[in-house]
Amino acid sequence: MTHVTVTPPARAHEPSLFRLAGLPYFLIAFIARLPFAMMVVGVLTVVVSARGSLALGGLTSAAVGLGTACFGPLLGAAADRFGQRAVLLVLAVGNAAMLLLFTAVVYGEAADGFVLLAAVGIGATAPQVAPLSRSRLVTLIVERMPEERRTRTVSGTMAYESAADETVFVFGPFLVGILASALAPWAPLVGAAVLTLVFVGAFALHPSGRQVSQDRDADGRAPSAVSELFRPRLLIVVLGILGVGLFFGAMLTSLTSFMADRGAPEQAGLLYGVMGVGSAALALGVAWLPARFTLRARWLVFSAILLAGTLLLWVVDSPAAMMIALAVMGIGIGPTLVTQYSFGAARSPRGRSATVMTMLGSGVVVGQSIGAAVAGELAESAGTEAALVLPMVAAAITFGAGVANWALSGVTHRRAPVKP
Structure with missing residues (x-):
């Protein structure tokens, strides 16, 4: 009897995270973070311009953060339960609408309380692109990469994601300044609404958006x-x-x-x-x-x-x-x-x-x-x-x-x- 030895495939042929996700994913996920980086500064800019109050501007920016803090984890739980695609598509439309509504409220005759309420709505509907990107990539690593490569790949992924966040949070306010100076104080929020619809929508529709953790039961419930x-x-x-x-x-x-x-x-x-x-x-x-x-x-x-x-x-x-x-x-x-x-x-x-x-x-x-x-x-x-x-x-x-x-x-x- 002849024994045939099967040689394991070379490590070079094992899938890398870049190949698993694809270049378009990283480009889309990077740009999709921009609206979130523009929101807080954009809100501050438009409130100070339209209402003439730095104090109200600061409170309004804090209200955006409050909305994100209260609803962010709930949106993450919804993404775990129902999948990222459905949740992100709803948020892309909802957040773009809230950004436009906020702009209308600020320039209207509404009381300051309604301005703060609309700001909370912006934060509450903010698409959590950065956290969901981390979750999506970690799921790909854990479930589709060899175990011996996961540790370094997870570390590298978190490093890239953090660097991308910092780059966006430097460039976002810069973009707000350019749009506000060249066009009008309301332009950054309208621009953020357009970017949200286009790129958060693209992030949701990317093939990796169908990825659901194998730990989830058939009805979507977590075993933990x-x-x-x-x-x-x-x-x-x-x-x-x-x-x-x-x-x-x-x-x-x-x-x-x-x-x-x-x-x-x-x-x-x-x-x-x-x-x-x-x-x-x-x-x-x-x-x-x-x-x-x-x-x-x-x-x-x-x-x-x-x-x-x-x-x-x-x-x-x-x-x-x-x-x-x-x-x-x-x-x-x-x-x-x-x-x-x-x-x-x-x-x-x-x-x-x-x-x-x-x-x-x-x-x-x-x-x-x-x-x-x-x-x-x-x-x-x-x-x-x-x-x-x-x-x-x-x-x-x-x-x-x-x-x-x-x-x-x-x-x-x-x-x-x-x-x-």
Whole structure:
């Protein structure tokens, strides 16, 4: 009898995530994030222009964040239950309509309360493209890639997604400024409505939008209980990412106050970009870190660097010194955020990946809103030095959550595609 040895296919022929999803997916998912990045700044711009009140503008921006925070996880749960395609198609139409309705309300004679209510509606219907993209890609990795490649691929995916988010949140406000200056203050919101219809719709209709977790039962129900979303090992990640959101909101607002004291508030965005560029670059580099540098160690190390960077704010007395401090913070913030999303992917209860990712995304939004509001109030009432304390507090929360996570990460999750 002749024995034939079958040679396993070469690793080069194994499907990569890029091949599984396709180039159009990444282009569509990137542009589909833009409307969300334009909303908060666009709302602030149009309210200040139409109503002449900076205070109302700030409250309205916070109302958008409130709507996202309250409804984001519910939309994620709906995507898990009914599939992303149906939920996103409804949101694409609903959010575009709310953006146009808000514009009409602001320029109309409606009371300020209706303006705030319409802003909540914008946040409540905001398509959660970034969290749902993470969930979609993780599902592809876990269910269609060889097990030995999942850990590095998940890490690389979270790195790319975080870098894409940061790029969009830098470019989004820039696009708002261009449209508002070249056309009219209402133009960014109308533009966001068009982008939402076209690109969120395309994101929903992409073939990967049919992907439903194999953990779901035939009727769409998850095999895991809702209570698993409230386990300490997952909630500590939500707390940590809330700290990151607090840092983003507080740092940008206090930095604006710092530059306003020096007569150049318009340069705050340029300085902030120093941190953003470094953060995005280091976030992408996380995928190449050795496996022995575990996730829980990464959280501690990089959040400690972030904390050290914020402590430099005690002695910052010039834009040049602020730039150095921001550069140090950039080294820490990007990898920390990537690591937290990796933990979220690893600790998602079976069949609830989209829910977890939208919980984390909402944590960032809530943190940004609170951080910006509190830092703005401190800057106005107590001065810039008081406002600059808030980024330190946010970094301390992130680092403290990392310490708690170290203790909670002693046992590896039974389904985790990555090792803590």
